[in-house]
Amino acid sequence: MNIVVCVKQVPDTTEVKIDPVTNTLIRQGVPSIVNPFDKNAVEAALQLKEKHGGTVTVISMGPPQAKEALKECLAMGADEAILLSDRAFGGADTLATSHTLAAGIKKLENVDIILCGKQAIDGDTAQVGPEIAEHLGISQITYVAKIEVEGKTVRVEREHEEGYEVIEASMPVVMTVVKSINEPRYPTIKGTMKANRREIPTWTAQDITIDEKVIGLKGSPTQVRRIFTPPQRVQGQVIEADTAREAAQILVNKLAEAKIV
Template sequence: MNIVVCVKQVPDTTEVKVDPQNHTLVRQGIPAIVSPFDKNALEEALKLREKHGGKVTVISMGPNQADAALKECLSIGADDAVLISDAAFSGADTLATARTLAAAIRKLGKVDMILCGKQAIDGDTAQVGPELAEQLGIAVVTYVAKIEVDGNVVTIQREHEEGYMVLETKLPVLATVVKSINVPRLATIKGRMKANKTQIAVWTANDIDIDSSLIGLNGSPTRVHRVFAPPQRSQGEMIEGTTTRDTVNKLLGKLTDAKLI
């Protein structure tokens, strides 16, 4: 099986800051990690490769420093990695991102399965996976908790709020996975050493067959109007009285004044 895993390098969620001028995430100087659900997708790809043979390729769209995320995936066990990086991709919304990833995946050749995390933890849109499947014209199943492959038939257990659905489809297919599907393995020292020596392939807009009007900011039908943190809530007031009845009467008085009762 030829499996592609789409990964995204994201800011560590405990360190997220927003630029007040252009309303974008500040990434410079902020610790970056592989989006956690993408690690579940990689783990599932490795398990499928171990069972059925084949190759696992990780692919990411992002700035040059995103090669660190791809090297981490290589150290965990991926066979190959491609970084799609070009200033022309800047400002892409989920649709423009899906178009770009689709063009790159077509260049890879025949692909049996594409795995993505259910969503990236910075945007939380959960849109790129399904949009990518639409661009490639293949089946898609979201919130996947289990995958079994028998020849060309794929049986998938899909998680939802009331339990699980069991679906059957055929290859090629794109699946977005949830955390419960597996426990991601850790990189080995040997894997890290090998990954650090690997030169990650970088593809620019000129390397993939795509209309320049469909990528980046120009190819994005949506725009971020404003990004902001909600105002900090004021602390509550401590009400004290000489007795319990006195305290309750003071509380009732304040609720009455505020027209809450």
């Protein structure tokens, strides 16, 4: 079974810097980590490999520094890592990013399962995984909390607000996983030393044979108009009363005074 995990390197801080001209994140000088949800995806892939055999390949689109994130995944136990990096990929929105990742996955061939974290903590869109499935023309299951494999069929528990849905799909399939699916393992010292010696291949736009009209800024139908840090929420007020009816009346009065009701 061949498993591909899409990972992203994200800023490791809530105080991100914003470029006022491009309205994008300034990543230079900002500590970066593997997107936490993607670590859950890597762990899920490793557990499937341990149970059913196969290989785990991690793939990421980003600048050269994203190799550090890939090396961490290799230290966790992934077999191979590939970086998609090219100036032509710069400025991509989720659609352009998914086009690039899908093209990279197509080059790998014979992929059975593609795993992604449910979303990236810097963008929080949860769009890239489903878009990859659309470009590849294969099934997708989002918010996966448990995975079972039997032959060429996956059976999962999909998390939602009221509980879980049990869904089956045939391979190949794209799945995005939630945090509750597992607890990611820590890289071992031996694994880290081995990963640091690995040479991670870098694929450019020419290597993955993709139309440059669908990648980078050219292939991005959406653009960021403004990024800002939301104001800190004002702490609420606790209403104290002898009975629930009195508390409700006090609340209604306060809402009326604020002209909310």
